[in-house]
Amino acid sequence: MDAAAKGLTRNRGGARPWSAPAEALLLTSDGVRIHAEHRPADRSGSTVAVVVAHGFTGAVERPAVRRAARVLTAGDGRPGVVTFSFRGHGRSEGRSTVGDREVHDLEAAVGWARSLGYRRIVTLGFSMGGAVAVRHAALYGGVDAVAAVSAPARWYYRGTVPMRRLHWVVMRPLGRVVGRLGLRTRIDPQEWVDVPVPPVEAAALLGVVPLLVVHGDSDPYFPLDHPRSLYRAAAPNGAAELWIEEGFGHAENAADDGLIERVGEWLTRAR
Template structure:
């Protein structure tokens, strides 16, 4: 599948990972147009080939999946991309219903198709290998995607839930109100700039904890990162994800970060730097 909507790309150059930063609208498998941005790795930007600069052309792209209500334009996601670009080429995108992407958010269900379109685009730019990092909802999507679509090198899930329908904290009860209630969806659209699908799931997606077990069975490295001050999901969520993956493989890791809150908005430069190092180690 050609993930790039023809006529809607800019600065893609000759499909080289060291090309100038590119922006595109991607077509998902179910026909939704997704806004995506490519940032070359530092040292290979400005369209200058690595053979000229003497910098090795990056072989890995990190595709970043934001949390619910995030978007390509949000400062937290742009900061994460800037830090990760020290280690690899970076593709960011807005999930359906977010930012300049079309469609409506299904809060973790069909978003796997958005991530697959972004990965497909990264490969079309010339990257032979792709890793993913997801925050909160994006972390759950990244874990599920890797279980459904083999071929991702590694996955980092930051502040991700282990199971669906969790309402054990006040922020998650508020989030369920936004997603499930008509007035809540109005608040989501006007206040949070997120367009939410009013239809409930007909088939409940495989829970992230079960998808993590599939990654373990396949030997796909999974990094689970969570804060001990996360207001949304308590520590049994990251521990469940890690145990599910580690039970079948020894290549997964669990980081419980002291004082860390939730997702990309709370992740500082030092933490994202460490995640970038983990994703690219051994490459």
Template sequence: MSSVSEGRFRSSAVPSITPGPLRTALRTDDGVRIEAVYEPCTAGAGAGAESSFDGTAIVLAHGFTGSVDRPAVRRAAGVFAGRAAVVTFSFRGHGGSGGRSTVGDREVLDLAAAVAWARELGHRRVVTAGFSMGGSVVLRHGALYARRPADGAEPGGAVEREGRTGARSEAHADAVVAVSAPARWYYRGTAPMRRLHWVVTRPMGRMVGRYGLRTRIDRNEWDPVPLPPVEAAGLIAPAPLLIVHGDRDPYFPLDHPRSLADAAGDGAELWLERGMGHAENAADETLLTRIADWAVTP
């Protein structure tokens, strides 16, 4: 699946103040139309909500085959909205968004557009929270879209390694949450991941993805291979990183979150959740509330 240059992108122009939920379309740097929804914080002023849009916004990145309107995504957004404003969106190839899924590669452009939109609305602090595939995307985004130094120099390191330039500082995340994220690409160590690879790599599998899972998948292989999540985790600091994983995750065993935490070192906090399965479908309200509380704490 082919990578593209992460330069400037076009996003929807919206009013700086809106009284309630707002649905719009964003345009990524490579011209893909992405559906997105903004929901203001539902907490009262005494709980820290700021009607002028200058409080924290959480940008929620769903897992593979998810979308902005899937029940699990809406449930997570509703819990998060009790602590902060929330931006949800459908990755390319999912839901009402255009394009085709590249299963974690070009999706970093989709996330960057959503983060920049939150900042256009006036939010001074933006936290990305990704689940499964979305978890790998927020990790790569955190490494590639770093806050620019005071001298205005372009970010290096991971950006240069992927041959990408122009990652704008207004698209950076102030903190990152990765839930049920893989540490490395091409993992086939569990039955669910072997089935997923069949869906992604085989013509019949992609047909099942399109008509059965409502996900349009790009047929091209990655070229070049994107920065692995485990390497990205070590490049996110000084932004805080929270890694959340269930001990009953059927997709990725516990060596994945532990590898991510080891790579990030002191820059990461690791929560291993007893009895939890995989991603947004398995995250209960108590866990989602804890994540939101972590996200809104500078």
């Protein structure tokens, strides 16, 4: 087991590292313990792992995240999947920084996937997780492809009612109480000192790493200029693709099995 995996680990019986489900507590580079789970493909022996980064208020144990892992691994030729809870979510420690230090969490999960024996690692992020996945690939490297679903292109967007509500939850003391008690998300009360690289700028730094941008035309949080901006930023590198999905809302809760399956197929074949 990789040195980053601490505390709870389970890998029930097979000689091959991806032959059975597992879970672990991963220690990030900045010292936060992150809860992660591993779901092997239905047909063992896959050398590809999809690391799934959930949206804000999600977690490993949320039904939409579990469903995504199940869909991604079902059938011949499918990858294994690593899911994890961002800091401040689920059983992970720490507090959410809403897309900033979460890149450390994703890097720990990618490292664990590699330690399990997978040779090709791709990332799939939803909403906040999509922004983190793009930033992680630009800042850390080490992944073979990225899919960003319902991701914002820039920070501080308040142009829709849901985003104005989200800013209230994140920025106001009472809002953070609502986040902790109602949304089961613990939010860091400290504002960003140094504004992290925006996703759209990170997309331009991906180079030849394939990027799939997926967005719904019915997304209530981010209008279509966000995915189009991400795509345009990465497109000059020649490895970007944009899907605008009719009737699709927002992130993992709205993504149906068919869309998740298509995204998984794109990730496994992207070069």
